[in-house]
Amino acid sequence: MNMTQAPLTKTTCPYCGVGCGVAVPSGAERNTPVAGDASHPVNKGRLCSKGSLLGETTGLENRLLHPMRNGARIGWDEALDEVATKFSSIIAEHGPDAVAFYVSGQLLTEDYYVANKLMKGFIGSGNIDTNSRLCMSSAVAAHKRAFGEDVVPGCYEDFEEADLVILVGSNTAWCHPILYQRLLAARERRGTRIIVIDPRRTATCDEADLHLAIAPGADLALFNALFCELAACGASDPAFITAHTEGLDEALDAALLAHPSLAATAEACGLDPDTLETFIRWFAETERVVTAFSQGINQSQSGVDQANAIINCHLLTGRIGRPGMGPFSLTGQPNAMGGREVGGLANQLAAHLDFSESACGLLARFWESDRIASSPGLKAVDLFDAVADGRIKALWIMATNPVVSLPDADAVRKALLDCEFVVLSDCIAGTDTAACADLLLPAVAWGEKDGTVTNSERRISRQRAFMLPAGEARPDWWIISEVARRMGFADAFAYGSSADIFREHARLSGFENEGSRIFDISALSEITDADYDALSSLQWPLREGGGTARLFADGGFPTPSGRARFTAVSPVPRAASARFPFTLNSGRLRDQWHTMTRTGLSPTLGSNAQEPEAEINDLDARDVGIEDGGLVRIVTEYGAAIFRARVTAAQRRGSLFVPIHWSSENSAGSGAGRLAHRARDPLSGQPAFKHTPARAEAVAPLWRAFFLTRTEIAKPQYGYFARRRVEGGFLYELAGIGPGDGPPDVENLAPAHGAVEYVEMRDKHAGALRQAALLGGRLEKCLILTRQGALPPRDWLIGLLASESLSEEDRRTLLSGRGAGASGGEGRIVCACMGVRAGAIHAAIASGAADVAAIGECTGAGTNCGSCRPEIRLLIAQHRKDEAA
Numbered sequence: 001m002n003m004t005q006a007p008l009t010k011t012t013c014p015y016c017g018v019g020c021g022v023a024v025p026s027g028a029e030r031n032t033p034v035a036g037d038a039s040h041p042v043n044k045g046r047l048c049s050k051g052s053l054l055g056e057t058t059g060l061e062n063r064l065l066h067p068m069r070n071g072a073r074i075g076w077d078e079a080l081d082e083v084a085t086k087f088s089s090i091i092a093e094h095g096p097d098a099v100a101f102y103v104s105g106q107l108l109t110e111d112y113y114v115a116n117k118l119m120k121g122f123i124g125s126g127n128i129d130t131n132s133r134l135c136m137s138s139a140v141a142a143h144k145r146a147f148g149e150d151v152v153p154g155c156y157e158d159f160e161e162a163d164l165v166i167l168v169g170s171n172t173a174w175c176h177p178i179l180y181q182r183l184l185a186a187r188e189r190r191g192t193r194i195i196v197i198d199p200r201r202t203a204t205c206d207e208a209d210l211h212l213a214i215a216p217g218a219d220l221a222l223f224n225a226l227f228c229e230l231a232a233c234g235a236s237d238p239a240f241i242t243a244h245t246e247g248l249d250e251a252l253d254a255a256l257l258a259h260p261s262l263a264a265t266a267e268a269c270g271l272d273p274d275t276l277e278t279f280i281r282w283f284a285e286t287e288r289v290v291t292a293f294s295q296g297i298n299q300s301q302s303g304v305d306q307a308n309a310i311i312n313c314h315l316l317t318g319r320i321g322r323p324g325m326g327p328f329s330l331t332g333q334p335n336a337m338g339g340r341e342v343g344g345l346a347n348q349l350a351a352h353l354d355f356s357e358s359a360c361g362l363l364a365r366f367w368e369s370d371r372i373a374s375s376p377g378l379k380a381v382d383l384f385d386a387v388a389d390g391r392i393k394a395l396w397i398m399a400t401n402p403v404v405s406l407p408d409a410d411a412v413r414k415a416l417l418d419c420e421f422v423v424l425s426d427c428i429a430g431t432d433t434a435a436c437a438d439l440l441l442p443a444v445a446w447g448e449k450d451g452t453v454t455n456s457e458r459r460i461s462r463q464r465a466f467m468l469p470a471g472e473a474r475p476d477w478w479i480i481s482e483v484a485r486r487m488g489f490a491d492a493f494a495y496g497s498s499a500d501i502f503r504e505h506a507r508l509s510g511f512e513n514e515g516s517r518i519f520d521i522s523a524l525s526e527i528t529d530a531d532y533d534a535l536s537s538l539q540w541p542l543r544e545g546g547g548t549a550r551l552f553a554d555g556g557f558p559t560p561s562g563r564a565r566f567t568a569v570s571p572v573p574r575a576a577s578a579r580f581p582f583t584l585n586s587g588r589l590r591d592q593w594h595t596m597t598r599t600g601l602s603p604t605l606g607s608n609a610q611e612p613e614a615e616i617n618d619l620d621a622r623d624v625g626i627e628d629g630g631l632v633r634i635v636t637e638y639g640a641a642i643f644r645a646r647v648t649a650a651q652r653r654g655s656l657f658v659p660i661h662w663s664s665e666n667s668a669g670s671g672a673g674r675l676a677h678r679a680r681d682p683l684s685g686q687p688a689f690k691h692t693p694a695r696a697e698a699v700a701p702l703w704r705a706f707f708l709t710r711t712e713i714a715k716p717q718y719g720y721f722a723r724r725r726v727e728g729g730f731l732y733e734l735a736g737i738g739p740g741d742g743p744p745d746v747e748n749l750a751p752a753h754g755a756v757e758y759v760e761m762r763d764k765h766a767g768a769l770r771q772a773a774l775l776g777g778r779l780e781k782c783l784i785l786t787r788q789g790a791l792p793p794r795d796w797l798i799g800l801l802a803s804e805s806l807s808e809e810d811r812r813t814l815l816s817g818r819g820a821g822a823s824g825g826e827g828r829i830v831c832a833c834m835g836v837r838a839g840a841i842h843a844a845i846a847s848g849a850a851d852v853a854a855i856g857e858c859t860g861a862g863t864n865c866g867s868c869r870p871e872i873r874l875l876i877a878q879h880r881k882d883e884a885a
């Protein structure tokens with residue numbers, strides 16, 4: 001694509017916390033392809049598959065275009081009045097704690113600031129919490145405990161300047177792909193060692209020098225052991241410890257108690273002692289170490305302690321805030337960090353202030369309000385419990401899909417359905433949460449919205465609009481301010497633009513600060529509209545001469561003593577359950593984002609992972625009688641759901657893994673949240689999504705089928721279904737599970753309109769049915785069903801949607817149930833960025849391409865973001881194995 005001619009709008013990717021710069025032709029039409037911003041310091045022009053395919057998600061399909069009440073369109077004035085009146089009357093009758101907001105790390109900082117100001121500053125309740133509770137709250141609590149403030153000490157460059165990078169509970173290759181590619185590029189130059197600590201062998205392990213396939217939840221024991229051994233072998237930094245830390249003795253005593261010997265810890269961690277010893281030795285002997293952690297650490301019942309155990313090791317060795325060293329919390333969402341700056345968590349106030357009397361006083365002076373909340377509000381899971389039992393009577397949800405993403409999600413759905421008044425601001429219509437809301441407010445989406453986000457390395461970047469809003473969509477800050485005005489707070493919410501809000505947010509960060517809080521961007525308090533429009537990315541705190549890449553190399557911790565605190569932590573034993581012998585893990589796939597409301601719009605992204613698959617170890621699968629590609633029911637105390645089984649040695653014995661992306665919108669409830677337990681970290685309140693006790697059962701379907709159609713159909717009512725967008729239509733995978741699941745036919749799935757011609761083939765003996773509906777010779781829909789046999793490959797049939805009329809040969813092949821094989825350019829998409837399918841890669845291997853680079857040269861696969869390279873390598877290995885057999 002040649003974009004050199006058009007003026008470019010530079011903006012920031014709306015997906016992960018890496019925060020890559022994106023460039024789009026200004027005034028671009030919807031669905032215009034995007035490119036990486038070569039001038040952005042984070043990605044220097046590169047994008048991963050999700051970023052590269054943003055253009056496929058900016059259309060109007062599925063957008064929420066107007067305010068809606070119970071399914072009917074209403075005007076903005078009516079909608080805003082209703083929110084204001086309902087909230088005001090409930091507050092008047094039951095007090096401010098009877099209402100709540102549940103917001104998101106996908107809001108812009110300006111939106112987030114205004115939401116928090118309205119709830120904590122003017123309604124006067126702490127009841128605003130955010131989906132960051134599910135994501136970053138354990139890291140936040142650990143930072144505050146160790147450093148005194150929620151501050152990430154390092155920056156991305158540290159990944160390039162380190163000699164050892166430890167990735168703990170992070171599938172970086174898929175979840176922070178561009179940062180991972182920066183690490184791999186640096187490793188080419190300096191030979192960086194990489195250690196991955198994850199119970200699963202993930203794509204990230206592909207490049208690792210050492211993989212610790214740790215027992216689920218054993219990270220605290222592991223890092224305590226490391227701490228003890230580092231202290232014992234003389235790796236500590238006495239000068240740093242003496243000058244800048246406190247609490248070492250207590251922390252060491254606690255760690256020693258939990259670490260009787262290397263052999264005992266190795267056993268507790270499910271590791272062999274040699275691996276453990278290597279891990280410790282590499283850490284001890286390498287000065288430049290980065291330990292990056294993500295949800296395998298945070299989403300645990302000991303999430304905060306685990307993060308502190310990691311930080312302890314870096315404080316002990318003084319490896320913090322210097323080039324190539326430090327503990328590094330990888331943030332998930334594009335604005336997880338910005339939300340923390342404005343106090344989006346229920347237990348924090350804006351500008352990194354806590355709920356102290358003096359902080360509340362400071363805010364009262366700054367906002368000129370006498371209604372500042374004086375105590376923390378309810379954390380996400382508790383907040384939804386309060387909705388369930390009627391303490392909270394009105395709830396406003398913004399930019400998150402809690403009916404899918406909270407633990408015990410069926411209970412969340414019920415709580416919302418029973419709640420007196422539920423408002424949802426979203427840019428997409430038809431989410432699981434939208435189905436439970438009384439009022440839907442259309443928000444502008446990426447490409448239409450304008451403001452700032454902060455990434456994992458404290459870098460504030462601009463998201464800029466390059467398209468007009470869809471329908472009547474409005475910015476979230478505008479919607480909230482209009483409601484605030486109607487609730488009687490007009491003066492405090494008289495914003496005319498996101499720049500107005502940003503200036504106030506910047507001013508507050510410096511207000512009565514005097515160096516007490518590190519988060520300070522007050523240098524931008526007077527930024528002009530033009531400068532805000534042109535703002536280049538920068539890392540807070542802003543000091544004279546610009547941003548700050550690293551902190552704490554010379555101490556200066558924002559604690560009362562100015563010292564960092566070691567934390568005494570010890571593992572809590574967890575009881576095993578006979579009813580639920582497996583540990584259910586959950587997480588992300590390479591090409592999808594959360595509940596797929598946006599990435600699900602892209603047929604290319606949908607091609608890589610086509611169905612909700614549960615991964616199970618091969619030996620466990622044999623014991624339970626589960627076959628690869630068969631169906632498996634996973635049952636927990638909270639719910640049951642069916643998945644396609646993927647049997648793999650990459651999964652630890654006793655562990656199951658399910659993706660978080662499927663919802664009741666696109667599957668028969670194959671959602672991870674419906675299964676997840678309510679257990680959470682006692683300090684942070686973050687749910688332990690990685691460790692739900694579960695069991696797995698084989699499911700023998702009565703029949704299996706798939707249905708291909710040009711137009712979406714009403715949700716199929718079978719025990720199993722999964723829907724995805726394909727080029728030119730939709731594909732439904734179906735299976736009959738219970739006695740009520742009679743086999744479908746084309747007509748009852750999608751009744752015909754117009755002069756449709758049916759062709760069909762029934763094979764009574766094999767229990768097969770193949771039907772197609774043609775309109776003017778063109779394939780409209782087809783159903784392929786079997787009771788015993790195999791189903792043909794889908795890609796050839798999907799390709800038929802593109803042809804104007806089916807040839808006799810096509811019809812014969814379709815009805816034969818064979819389909820054309822996955823040869824040539826067919827097969828699923830492996831490289832989403834370059835659109836290369838498995839078939840093309842097989843063909844390249846067959847014609848002599850022997851490694852990833854050669855395949856890249858032949859096909860282009862793996863030459864953009866690189867996150868498909870592990871998969872290409874697998875295809876090569878598979879090919880060799882097949883050849884040898």
Ligand SMILES: Nc1nc2c(c(=O)[nH]1)N[C@H]1C(S)=C(S)[C@@H](COP(=O)(O)OP(=O)(O)OC[C@H]3O[C@@H](n4cnc5c(=O)[nH]c(N)nc54)[C@H](O)[C@@H]3O)O[C@H]1N2
Binds near residue numbers: 017168593
């Ligand atoms: N493709 C993609 N990228 C994303 C997202 C997305 O939806 N899709 N979402 C973004 C968001 S919001 C977030 S929070 C991040 C999350 O980024 P990550 O945390 O990297 O992603 P997850 O897949 O949730 O989990 C990471 C790993 O933790 C492992 N794990 C489970 N239990 C344990 C344990 O006990 N110990 C250890 N050490 N590891 C364990 C899991 O096996 C998994 O591989 O990704 C961001 N990036």
Ligand SMILES: Nc1nc2c(c(=O)[nH]1)N[C@H]1C(S)=C(S)[C@@H](COP(=O)(O)OP(=O)(O)OC[C@H]3O[C@@H](n4cnc5c(=O)[nH]c(N)nc54)[C@H](O)[C@@H]3O)O[C@H]1N2
Binds near residue numbers: 132402406425586
């Ligand atoms: N089992 C299990 N559950 C998990 C996790 C896990 O690992 N396992 N991970 C947890 C984590 S880390 C996270 S971050 C959550 C994510 O979970 P959610 O936040 O529920 O997931 P999303 O699909 O990102 O939902 C965002 C919604 O906001 C909408 N949206 C996007 N941009 C805007 C905007 O600008 N304005 C408005 N108003 N709406 C917008 C989208 O259309 C979408 O409906 O899931 C959590 N749940």
Ligand code: SF4
Binds near residue numbers: 014016050051
């Ligand atoms: S790594 Fe990918 S998803 Fe994350 S910000 Fe960059 S392009 Fe977007």
Ligand SMILES: [Mo]
Binds near residue numbers: 136332333
């Ligand atoms: Mo997240």
